[in-house]
Amino acid sequence: MLRSIRSFSSTSKMLKTLKIGLIPGDGIGKEVIPAGKQILENLPSSYNLDFEFVNLDAGFELFKKTGTALPDKTVEVLKNECDGALFGAVSSPSSKVEGYSSPIVALRKKMGLYANVRPVKSVEGIGRPVDMVIVRENTEDLYVKEEKTYKKEDGTKVAEAIKRISETATTKIAKMAYEIALQRQSIRENTKTKQLHLKPSVTVTHKSNVLSQSDGLFRETCKKVYDVNINDYQNIEYKEQIVDSMVYRMFREPEIFDVVVAPNLYGDILSDGAAALVGSLGLVPSANVGDNFAIGEPCHGSAPDIEGKGISNPIATIRSTALMLEFMGYPEAAAKIYDAVDANLSENKIKTPDLGGNSSTQEVIEDIIKRF
Numbered sequence: 051m052l053r054s055i056r057s058f059s060s061t062s063k064m065l066k067t068l069k070i071g072l073i074p075g076d077g078i079g080k081e082v083i084p085a086g087k088q089i090l091e092n093l094p095s096s097y098n099l100d101f102e103f104v105n106l107d108a109g110f111e112l113f114k115k116t117g118t119a120l121p122d123k124t125v126e127v128l129k130n131e132c133d134g135a136l137f138g139a140v141s142s143p144s145s146k147v148e149g150y151s152s153p154i155v156a157l158r159k160k161m162g163l164y165a166n167v168r169p170v171k172s173v174e175g176i177g178r179p180v181d182m183v184i185v186r187e188n189t190e191d192l193y194v195k196e197e198k199t200y201k202k203e204d205g206t207k208v209a210e211a212i213k214r215i216s217e218t219a220t221t222k223i224a225k226m227a228y229e230i231a232l233q234r235q236s237i238r239e240n241t242k243t244k245q246l247h248l249k250p251s252v253t254v255t256h257k258s259n260v261l262s263q264s265d266g267l268f269r270e271t272c273k274k275v276y277d278v279n280i281n282d283y284q285n286i287e288y289k290e291q292i293v294d295s296m297v298y299r300m301f302r303e304p305e306i307f308d309v310v311v312a313p314n315l316y317g318d319i320l321s322d323g324a325a326a327l328v329g330s331l332g333l334v335p336s337a338n339v340g341d342n343f344a345i346g347e348p349c350h351g352s353a354p355d356i357e358g359k360g361i362s363n364p365i366a367t368i369r370s371t372a373l374m375l376e377f378m379g380y381p382e383a384a385a386k387i388y389d390a391v392d393a394n395l396s397e398n399k400i401k402t403p404d405l406g407g408n409s410s411t412q413e414v415i416e417d418i419i420k421r422f
């Protein structure tokens with residue numbers, strides 16, 4: 051997707067209308083999704099982008115009312131009418147509710163969104179310098195959930211789980227990681243703030259010293275995709291890191307990592323760990339990405355403790371909106387949004403309580419828009 055869309059990009063002089071599905075879900079999802087909408091509506095006209103929005107339902111509240119957490123209509127409209135989408139958050143009850151399962155997990159499957167992309171970036175002068183993105187494979191590895199438990203002759207239990215790594219899924223995720231590395235470089239060239247990385251790099255994370263077949267295939271396939279496409283990827287530095295020392299290095303020297311690609315389980319763990327490097331959950335965006343669709347989604351949940359107070363931090367959603375645009379092929383517009391967020395954070399004045407401020411969600415949105 052990145053490659054094919056990159057070619058027409060926003061240098062086009064023609065006004066383009068993009069239809070965006072808005073799925074607020076539950077809790078503060080309803081308070082932060084309007085932030086993404088306002089950001090898009092207020093993008094400067096020089097990007098030649100116009101937006102149409104369609105509100106779509108999903109979530110636990112909806113399930114309680116209708117018995118369905120993800121209506122077919124939501125999926126159909128996304129598939130047939132939308133160019134991209136923003137998803138807020140959904141609540142999941144802590145004890146099992148018959149018939150309910152998380153609609154975002156189902157949506158990722160139904161839309162073929164095989165990658166979970168999570169950038170983690172600090173603001174210059176605040177905390178450790180970090181500017182990395184974790185590209186996590188989203189469909190296989192131990193998460194195929196093929197588990198069984200049996201009893202040995204002595205009556206004690208044994209549990210086993212399948213760890214599945216395929217050449218097909220690994221090729222897809224590796225390509226995406228390299229394309230993201232190139233895309234990030236093009237965003238850096240369009241952004242005003244000082245940059246941590248001068249050259250793109252991709253770090254392949256694995257444990258093939260122990261799991262020589264499964265992680266071995268992951269490592270080999272990532273390298274093969276790099277070698278086969280060397281003409282396109284020659285500016286990218288190729289690196290490998292065994293996952294345990296990856297964790298160590300990520301906390302010791304997070305500044306050295308640009309793009310990190312990992313199988314599902316390592317990617318899950320690394321991406322939560324990386325988010326801890328930059329403070330509030332209210333800052334960290336993600337995107338669920340497939341070959342021709344991307345859904346921007348803040349990493350946080352529905353935050354019932356602050357719901358209805360108008361104080362949720364909209365920045366995770368605003369950055370997710372930029373990320374969605376990046377995957378739709380509009381890196382310049384995305385860079386504009388990232389710059390405006392960075393400017394708000396560096397000034398460190400208009401901020402929500404999770405960052406120690408006393409501004410409202412809407413005040414932060416307006417302060418960021420003012421900086422376009």
Ligand code: NAI
Pocket residue numbers: 078082138139140141142143154331332349350351352353354355356361362363364366402404
């Ligand atoms: P949470 O992310 O909703 O909240 C954790 C803490 O961070 C809370 O103190 C909350 O106030 C704060 N926080 C989160 N987002 C914030 C924001 N934008 N601004 C300011 N503060 C923010 O996680 P929690 O409490 O574990 O889960 C609450 C509900 O959300 C549960 O039902 C859970 O299942 C669901 N959830 C949904 C996710 C999703 O839809 N992808 C992801 C994580 C949790």
Ligand code: MG
Pocket residue numbers: 318319322
């Ligand atoms: Mg996780």
